[in-house]
Amino acid sequence: MKTTAEGGGGRRKFFQDTFGRLLHEVVEHTEHRVAPKRWFRPPGAIEEVAFLGACTRCGDCIDVCPVHAILKTPASGGGLGAGTPYIDPAVQTCVVCEEMACAAACETGALVHQPWEGIRMGALELDPLRCITFQGSQCGVCARACPVGERALALDDRGRPVLKPEGCVGCGVCVTACVTLPSSLKLRIL
Numbered sequence: 446m447k448t449t450a451e452g453g454g455g456r457r458k459f460f461q462d463t464f465g466r467l468l469h470e471v472v473e474h475t476e477h478r479v480a481p482k483r484w485f486r487p488p489g490a491i492e493e494v495a496f497l498g499a500c501t502r503c504g505d506c507i508d509v510c511p512v513h514a515i516l517k518t519p520a521s522g523g524g525l526g527a528g529t530p531y532i533d534p535a536v537q538t539c540v541v542c543e544e545m546a547c548a549a550a551c552e553t554g555a556l557v558h559q560p561w562e563g564i565r566m567g568a569l570e571l572d573p574l575r576c577i578t579f580q581g582s583q584c585g586v587c588a589r590a591c592p593v594g595e596r597a598l599a600l601d602d603r604g605r606p607v608l609k610p611e612g613c614v615g616c617g618v619c620v621t622a623c624v625t626l627p628s629s630l631k632l633r634i635l
Contacts, residue, residue: 484531489548534617567615590622
């Protein structure tokens with residue numbers, strides 16, 4: 446038979462765990478309501494609420510981007526994110542440059558330089574009804590354009606695209622390279 450002290454420790458742990466999980470869910474839900482992520486952030490961006498607090502809107506990351514993919518969110522419609530850096534893949538995609546100059550230029554820690562394997566700017570989706578390889582035509586442009594390579598986007602034995610979410614950084618290069626209009630590939634904000 447358990448003593449009161451032993452039984453109390455189990456209950457205490459149960460309530461701590463339960464309330465801890467509940468509090469985490471409430472905080473996460475509140476963060477999504479207060480500062481919903483509406484923009485594709487540059488590589489290495491920390492969680493959105495922390496990003497909005499850490500980013501000083503200095504523009505250093507914008508200035509050093511080798512392909513000028515990073516833009517400044519507009520004051521109108523930007524909400525809490527007004528003036529912060531973002532990427533519009535329809536205008537210019539991130540090209541997954543090796544040096545990740547944007548994160549290296551960030552002095553506040555809003556962008557953190559890290560290996561590309563840990564970067565997730567967006568999630569890729571494929572519409573097989575639109576992709577011409579599923580209609581019997583040869584293509585493969587998306588896979589050849591992908592700067593990450595087969596770790597993110599490969600072709601199966603019939604030449605059809607195979608998405609690999611665990612390797613995809615969400616840069617959007619394949620989306621803009623796609624020959625169908627609109628693109629058979631779509632990038633979704635995480």
